[in-house]
Structures are given as C-alpha cells and as structure tokens.
Amino acid sequence: MDSPPPYNKLLKLKPDSFEVTRKELDLDKPGRMKEAVDILDAWVQKQNHFRKKDFNKYYLETTLIGSKGSIEKAKRVLDKMCTLRSLLPQFFGDFNCKKDFGNLFDIVTPIVLPTLTEEHYRICWMKIHDKQYEQAQFMDFYRYYIIAGDYMKTHDYTTGFRIVADFSESNVMDFVTKSNLVEMRQALTIYMEGYGMRVKGIHIITPSKLVDALVTLLKQILNPKIAGRLFIHKTVEDIYKYVPQDLLPVEYGGKEKPMQEILDDWLDVLSSEEHMSYMREINCAVTDESCRNTDTFNEHYAGMPGTFRSLSVD
Known part of the structure; x- marks a missing residue:
C-alpha cells in the first residue's frame, strides 16, 4: 500500500x-x-x-x-x-449501532475526532452524562468502540491515541459502582492487545473529589506503563496542554462541529450495510x-x- x-x-x-x-x-x-x-x-x-x-x-x-x-x-x-x-x-456480533444499543447514547456521547494532532495522534473523546447507569449499557459501550475500532483499522493511519473522558457533569461514584471490573479489563485487552492501540494518554475531566475511586478502579486494570499516562483535569481548559483546543467540538471551545453531529456521522457509517457486511466478514x-x-x-x-x-x- x-x-x-x-x-x-x-x-x-x-x-x-x-x-x-x-x-x-x-x-x-x-x-x-x-x-x-x-x-x-x-x-x-x-x-x-x-x-x-x-x-x-x-x-x-x-x-x-x-x-x-x-x-x-x-x-x-x-x-x-x-x-x-x-x-x-x-x-x-452482527450489531447495528443505531438500532441495537438501546439507550446507550443517553448516558454517553462517544466520538473519535476527525483531525489528527500535530503528533499524528487520534483523539477518542467521550462525554459521560448525568444519568443513572445500567449494567447492559457498559457492554454496549464496549461493543460500539469495537465496531468503530474495526473501521479505523482499515481507514486510519496514526501513531497513537489520546483518550479523553469528560465526567464533569456525571456521577463518578455511580459509574464506579456499576462498572464490571472483569468486563472492563477484557474490553481493554481487546483494544490494546487485539487492535494494538497505542495509548499516549488517558485524560479524565472532573472536579469531583471522588475521582480517586475512579483512578483506583482504572489502575486495577491498566498495566503500569499505561497507568503512568493517566491524567486528571479539573477543567476542560486544563486539557488544552495535551489536546489542541481548535481540534475540539464547539461545546469545548474548539472549531470542530458539535459532538452530536460527529456522533451522527459515525452512526451513519458504522450502521451502513457496507460496514456491517465488513464486520460480519x-x-x-x-x-x-x-x-x-x-x-x-x-x-x-x-x-x-x-x-x-x-x-x-x-
């Protein structure tokens, strides 16, 4: 190629x-x-x-x-x-992202940003909403990013990823208590060892004092090298040091289109017959x-x- x-x-x-x-x-x-x-x-x-x-x-x-x-x-x-x-x-599985993931997108807006950073990193950004979480939603979340991951394997070219999770308006403790540690560890194994995802940083945005519980959870399932790339930010502005503001959606002060529009674009492609046929293959x-x-x-x-x-x- x-x-x-x-x-x-x-x-x-x-x-x-x-x-x-x-x-x-x-x-x-x-x-x-x-x-x-x-x-x-x-x-x-x-x-x-x-x-x-x-x-x-x-x-x-x-x-x-x-x-x-x-x-x-x-x-x-x-x-x-x-x-x-x-x-x-x-x-x-043979999943249609628009039809088969129930109310997943009520609790999270998971997107991959269109533009690479200057270091040629891809940014995975997720906004976690202030909702009550259900166990089934976690598995649907993992499946969604697996489907997106297979799309990126044949359409992207990047030196690494920065993962950003915005918990600024969500209940961190509810997330921690509803998480299934085994499933989360298995999902991370798929992403990092199955897809070969090179994680340059995991960034969590939250002013919550309960963030230590989330960090403890993550450190149980991340290897020491990746755990050393875990960063906590109290405000969105703190993350501009790692992710250029211009690349972010307008909600975050950037020049990219709104998160929901980006998500809709992803759902259209991932739910297309072309991509679903590829997933079956x-x-x-x-x-x-x-x-x-x-x-x-x-x-x-x-x-x-x-x-x-x-x-x-x-």
Whole structure:
C-alpha cells in the first residue's frame, strides 16, 4: 500500500501522515513496508488455527503500525485478536449501532475526532452524562468502540491515541459502582492487545473529589506503563496542554462541529450495510483451537487478566 485510503469525513489524515508514521518506525525506505506486510501475510497463511486468512493489506499494515513496526509483535497481535474473538464472543456480533444499543447514547456521547494532532495522534473523546447507569449499557459501550475500532483499522493511519473522558457533569461514584471490573479489563485487552492501540494518554475531566475511586478502579486494570499516562483535569481548559483546543467540538471551545453531529456521522457509517457486511466478514477471523499447539495457547492466554480458564465460552 503506497497511498492513503480513500477520503472519508470521519477520519482526516495529514498530507504527511504516511511519511511521518513510517519514518518513526524505520519503515519509510522504498519497499520496506511492502516487504514487512508480505512477510506478515505469508505467516498468516501458515497458521492452521486461523479460520480467516484473507486479511486485506491495509489491515496488516495498520497492525504493523500498532506493533511499532515489529513483525514479531504484529504476529502476536493478529493471533491475539483472532483468539479473543473466539474466547470473548459476547463483545462481538452482527450489531447495528443505531438500532441495537438501546439507550446507550443517553448516558454517553462517544466520538473519535476527525483531525489528527500535530503528533499524528487520534483523539477518542467521550462525554459521560448525568444519568443513572445500567449494567447492559457498559457492554454496549464496549461493543460500539469495537465496531468503530474495526473501521479505523482499515481507514486510519496514526501513531497513537489520546483518550479523553469528560465526567464533569456525571456521577463518578455511580459509574464506579456499576462498572464490571472483569468486563472492563477484557474490553481493554481487546483494544490494546487485539487492535494494538497505542495509548499516549488517558485524560479524565472532573472536579469531583471522588475521582480517586475512579483512578483506583482504572489502575486495577491498566498495566503500569499505561497507568503512568493517566491524567486528571479539573477543567476542560486544563486539557488544552495535551489536546489542541481548535481540534475540539464547539461545546469545548474548539472549531470542530458539535459532538452530536460527529456522533451522527459515525452512526451513519458504522450502521451502513457496507460496514456491517465488513464486520460480519472480519468477525469470522477466529481460531480453531484444536489446530493450535496447546502449550503455546496456555503460555500466552491462560494467565491473562480476567483468567480465561474461568470463562464459559459458548
């Protein structure tokens, strides 16, 4: 792949996104990325336990980008994502974002901002509203970002992510007490280890004195490296140091269109027949564990957070 994906209004790339991102990973020399993708593809074809082997080249390239250019790490990421689809089927499915997530968008407005930062970071922003939370809404939230994640795997090109959660008008303690720690840990495993999401910072906006309870919750499920990138901000203005104000929606003093309009754009695309058809295809990327070396499976998965040995898989 030598040119950016077709233009889409959801995820704008900079003119030099490919050049800068590849150079950071020492994959900018002519033919270097193609060679790496071809090696990764050849490896996929040899994996007897993979039920799907026809990953498109852009998917393989963004997997390499999320793996910091390491072919060996990209192999592990692909294997892990296919395995997680098999082990945690409740997170994946044939979902229509507009119709199947009930009242999820009453409690949260989850968006991915269109414009990259100067460092070529993508910003995931969520506004949590002052509502009573229901357990089912948490799982729908995780599913929504999985569907969005698969869209980004074939349309985006970024060096990393900043995640912003605005709790400034919400009940932090209600969120903490309603959260299922195991499900949250499993979802984060999917995002970070299955999609290879390179998290540059997690930013929480809230003036609440109860934020310590939320931080304690998150530190239980984040690895120490990512936990060290957790930042608490009392006001929106505090975050401008990390996220340029101009890139934010108008509600936050930025020049981007309102959050609801951005969300509506995402829902239109993610609920389109084109993307739903793609999701049905990519969700076939599971594993047949009868064809895998058992010792290798136990070494890499049985001891993961959440202890998959204790999971009941249909």
